[in-house]
Amino acid sequence: MVASLRRGLAVTAVSALAIAPLAAQLASPRSIPATYAITNVRLVPVSSPSIEKGTIVVRDGLISALGANITIPGDARVIDGSGLTVYPGLIDAYGSLGVPNAPAQGAGGGGRGGGGGGGGPSATPARSAPNSNYPAGLQPEMSVVELLKADDDAFSGPTSAGITTALSGSGSGIFQGQSAVINLAGADANALVVKAGVAQNIGFSPLRNGGFPSSLMGVFAALRQQLLDAQHYRDVKTAYDRNPRGMKRPEFDPSLEALQPVLARTQPVILYASTQREIERALDLAKEFSLRPIIAGGGEAYLVAARLKAENVPVLLTLNFPRRTAAPSADADPDPIRVLKERVEAPRGAGRLAQAGVKFAFQSGGLSTWTDFTGNVQRAVENGLSSDAALKALTMQSAEILGVGDRLGSLEAGKIANLTITRGDLLDRGRVTQLFIDGKPVAVRAQAASATGGAATATGTWTVTVTMDGTDLATTLSLRQEGTRLLGSLQGSLGSVEIQNGTIGTDGELRFTATVTLKQGTDEATFIGTLDGNAVRGRIAMVGHAPGTFSGTRPQRAGGPPNGSATGSATGSATGNAPGAAAGTVPRTPPGAR
Amino acid sequence: MKKTLLLAAALMAAAGALGAQAKAVATGPGATLIKNATVLTVTKGTLQNTDVLIQNGKIAQVGQNIAAPAGATVIDATGKFLMPGIIDPHTHLMSDAVNEGSLSVTSMVRIEDVLNPTAVNIYRELAGGVTTVTILHGSANTIGGQNATVKLKYGADAADMLFPGAPPTLKFALGENVTRKNQNQIIIPGQPITRRYPVSRMGQEEVLRDAFTRARDYKATIDEYKARVAKGEKNLVPPRRDLELEPLVEVLEGKRLARVHGYRADEMLMMLNLADDFGFKVKALEHGLEGYKIASEIAKHGADVTSFADSWSYKIEAYDAIPYNAAILMRHGVVTTLNSDSDERGRRLNIDAAKLMRYGGLTEDEALATITINGAKTLGVQDKVGSIEVGKDADLSLWNNHPLSVYANVDKTFVDGKVFFDRQLDIAQRDQKAKERAELEKADANQAPSNRRAVQPVLPQEER
Secondary structure, three states, X not given: OOOOHHHHHHHHHHHHHHHOOHHHHHHOOOOOOOEEEEEEEEEOOOOOOOEEEEEEEEEOOEEEEEEOOOOOOOOOEEEEOOOEEEEEOEEEOOOOOOOOOOOOOOOOOOOOOOOOOOOOOOOOOXXXXXXXXXXXXXXXXXXXXHOOOOOHHHHHHHHHOOEEEEEEOOOOOOEEEEEEEEEOOOOOHHHHEEEEEEEEEEOOOOOOOOOOOOOHHHHHHHHHHHHHHHHHHHHHHHHHHHOOOOOOOOOOOHHHHHOHHXXXXXXXXXXXXXXXXXXXXXXXXXXXXXXXXXXXXXXXXXXXXXXXXXXXXXXXXXXXXXXXXXOOOOOOOOOOHHHHHHHHHHHHHHHHHHHHOOOEEEEOOOOOEOHHHHHHHHHHHHOOOOHHHHHHOOOHHHHHHOOOOOOOOOOOOOOEOOEEEEEOOOOOXXXXXXXXXXXXXXXXXXXXXXXXXXXXXXXEXXXXXXXXXXXXXXXXXXXXXXXXXXXXXXXXXXXXXXXXXXXXXXXXEEEEEEEEEEOOEEEEEEEEEEEEOOEEEEEEEEOOOOOEEEEEEOOOOOOOOOOOOOOOOOOOHHHOOOHXXXXXXXXXOOHHHO | OHHHHHHHHHHXXXXXXXXXXXXXXXXXXXXXXXXXEEEEOOOOOEEEEEEEEEEOOEEEEEEOOOOOOOOOEEEEOOOOEEEEOEEEEEEOOOEXXXXXOOOOEOOOOEHHHHEOOOOHHXXXXXXXXXXXXXXXXXXXXXXXXXXXXXXXXXXXXXHHHEOOOOOOEEEEEOOHHHHOHHHHOOOOOOOOOOOOOOOOHHHHHXXXXXXXXXXXXXXXXXXXXXXXXXXXXXXOOOOOOOOOOHHHHHHHOOOOEEEEXXXXXXXHHHHHHHHHXXXXXXXXXXXXXXXXXHHHHHHHHOOEEEEOOOOOOOOHHHOOOOOOHHHHHHXXXXXXXXXXXXXXXXXXXXXXXXXXXXXXXXXXXXXXXXXXXXXXXXXXXXXXXXXXXXXXXXXXEEEOOOOOOOOOOEEEEEEOOEEEEEHHHHHHHHHHHHHHHHHHHHOHHHOOOOOOOOOOOOOOOOOO
16 A cells, blocks of 8 residues: 555654754754655645646745655655655634634633632633733734644644634634734744734624623624724824924823724734624724724625625635534424525525625634534535635635635745645535644544534524523524534524623533513513523513523533424423423522622 | 405405506506596695696696597596595505614615615505505614605506605614614624613604714815815815715705604604704604694794504503594694505505594595605605696506595506596406416425425445
8 A cells, every 4th residue: 555654654664863054954953854755756846737646845944845846855864655645734714823822821810710619700811011001902912922822633634624824813802803814823923923913803792891882783783993093193293293392292002002903904814703793893993994804703604605705805714514403393483494495595605706706815713623624615515615625725825815826825935834744625524634734743532523622512402491580481592503603593482582792601600692582572671691511591681570590401412302292282291391490490680789 | 244355355365466457557548547536636625527637747727628649548527526646645655674773873875775666565455445555664763764655556666666766764763662772682692792872762853863963074074175176276185975974964964854653742842852952843743642742832933743543542652542643743834644554554544544534633635645745745846746646747546435434445546647546447357366376386486385386306336
């Protein structure tokens, strides 16, 4: 059989060391050779036609040569790549890879850090710029490079999917700070960074700490005011710089300072927006302030394709295609046709964007398993996207959208040697066998590849009892977790509504709002609770009502028989031993107690 | 009783299923002639055996034996009742957010930013004959946000649903909902507990006076800048724009209408006096359940009231509510409307209007006015909608029975002359929708995980 890549490395290690340049030895304390030649390999440069049998040479972290007839340098470790294919390293064009999920240890006083028990402290990490005039979450001066950690374990999932490079942002807040393109291997955090300050990432989830803005409309008001303030800051500073004498010095503001490249359009904004109306709102905001927008998420971007094309807005398209996550509950209203359709249409989105001429790149979008990354690209290809376009959306086009097309995204001499090596075609059930990142081999680990890393997952259908104003109301809560984002709907006695502003922490603390209909009318309720295995409980705040509670269970998970399916729906079992009723026995905390 | 409820639920579900179809429904030719209807004009009495011609989205002609223009759609409305589209001046329909309750003054937030034009309840309101609504910010804080007045053109983009030329409005709230925000405060572990000021009605007045005083100062700054620019001064930096105070300045200038949530007589009087002090008019008191106690004072100020027909005792400040409230206010010359404040009640405002005849003895036209022309006045769009008059927008609802009867159902609802709800079409499409659903349910993405065809994950493996 063909000699394995890994074995190849071991065989030639000694000879390569002997002639490795001094610089490379210094740079590689563990004596990893700096020059490799992969021979007899299929090359897919993306920027030029494929070469069925050729050689690619990697030297000092860069691609130094590739082609059918390449002279192998004497110092190179030679790897026989027979049966393998080399692609440019895949890029996950949006996310927070490299940013540790756990609350930052050093940040804030965090006096309750050692608290015991299951329901420990659950505050979101206090990532705050020390001298900001704005609260955490509205600090555009934050930069993800301050938060990165070179953590091989955290990268093993994405690298197993062939990803060598990612756009990483802080992932929390509204002005989330400046994102960076990073490589998924490096000696330390700074070695990961390919390019910092790539974009200002913007999210539209309200702040979770009870302060302003606590609603979606508040988010827009806050964004608008801060952008206006940045314009004003610019104008005052310009006037002062023109003639400082006799004019009071404008006070330095790091947040407004950081927005200047955004206003000047030298730095794009990446706006997280999934549904049609979210995308339209984001585009409206960008237009209002003449920003340079990139849409991230974009699940329904194909519905806005004409506008995206006309305004030349690229999309970082999620590969986390929605699908039914649990058997429908017998008590719940059926899913609206719109939702059923959305699930069917999702894999067709990429093909439609390509057809409309919208520039897009793929991103993992909080997939729960990394094996779905290329798997879902394949589904997009089965649903109308050409293989070429798919490959570009994983490599070159991603690099171009993220402003690193001059150094990444294709196999070209002089570019960074990020390589994804597969056995078989990447888009036809090929298997990733090996990566090179910054010219160094990175082993691909076999693993279950869970993207959420064991954090609590809320996805599923929950039978929930809501107690408001002394009345118990049964409802079904369907949840879908995407990273820290929580989507879904409420169906039952509170009406049938989508939940809004849903977030969930790694500790299972969840929060969302929903516009519910009670006897007295329709109003917004805020749910805050904790998820523990298959149980959820928490409190509800609603204007004009005493605080309520909710508790529920997830009866159908891991293939267990659906509760009550044997008795059917006509027996009125909802008032009997249904899970919701059992959950109602949870002792209610008196409202005045806190 | 239970059976009725189940039936109602089934109908609602069916309406939900059909919602997606509305875009196709809402296309129509330029002209429509509705023939031989009983026309409830609301402002000009009831006309028997009358035709109404719709052209270019407007009511072009009302009379008998109108000839259909070439190409016009003719609807035989014999035995049917045509009334103006219902106006719901206070709802939280189609909004992805209701309250920005973090601060006591959040005049910078706009409902317009968070409209959801795909909300299925829009279709359900159309099925109840509603054509225009104002979507208000909630009542969690003293000064809420900027409301949005929309026409229910289901299927259109949010921007296209905004009522052209409707005056901008701002929500204020008094009483329990504001003070109880503190009681409702959710304690977030690890976060400091913040009690939002104010916790009393006294405090609410102070918050209002403070905000309007700040707005007055802000206006002075802007005016001074404008005066200096007008005088020809060069190189001036414009003052910082303040999105919180801008809408309050507009209220002071009468360019933005104040919509004030209030239940109790004392708090509403306070607001009217405060408005007099600052020289603006309260456009409408929202709910105004104790309005009957101060009907003369409300009439003197010139405020409207948007009331409930018969809701009371669901909280302390609602204990003195009576079903005669709207009638008493109207007899004192107050422009009074009904509001739903509810996606569910919004579908049957005609029945709420009928209750005012039972409690308070309003005439048919007066009862209908509370859900049509009076609402149009409160919203400041009475020149365009609210009655069947030549030249007004063709926002109409056609009923199979007198709309003040419990047996009445909506046959068709028109907005700007186009049909946005058609009961016959809805019924006809149910089979087709059921088939579409069945097809979609078969798709792999709609299978529960246990039913899904096994997908072999491509896992990386160690080399052998």
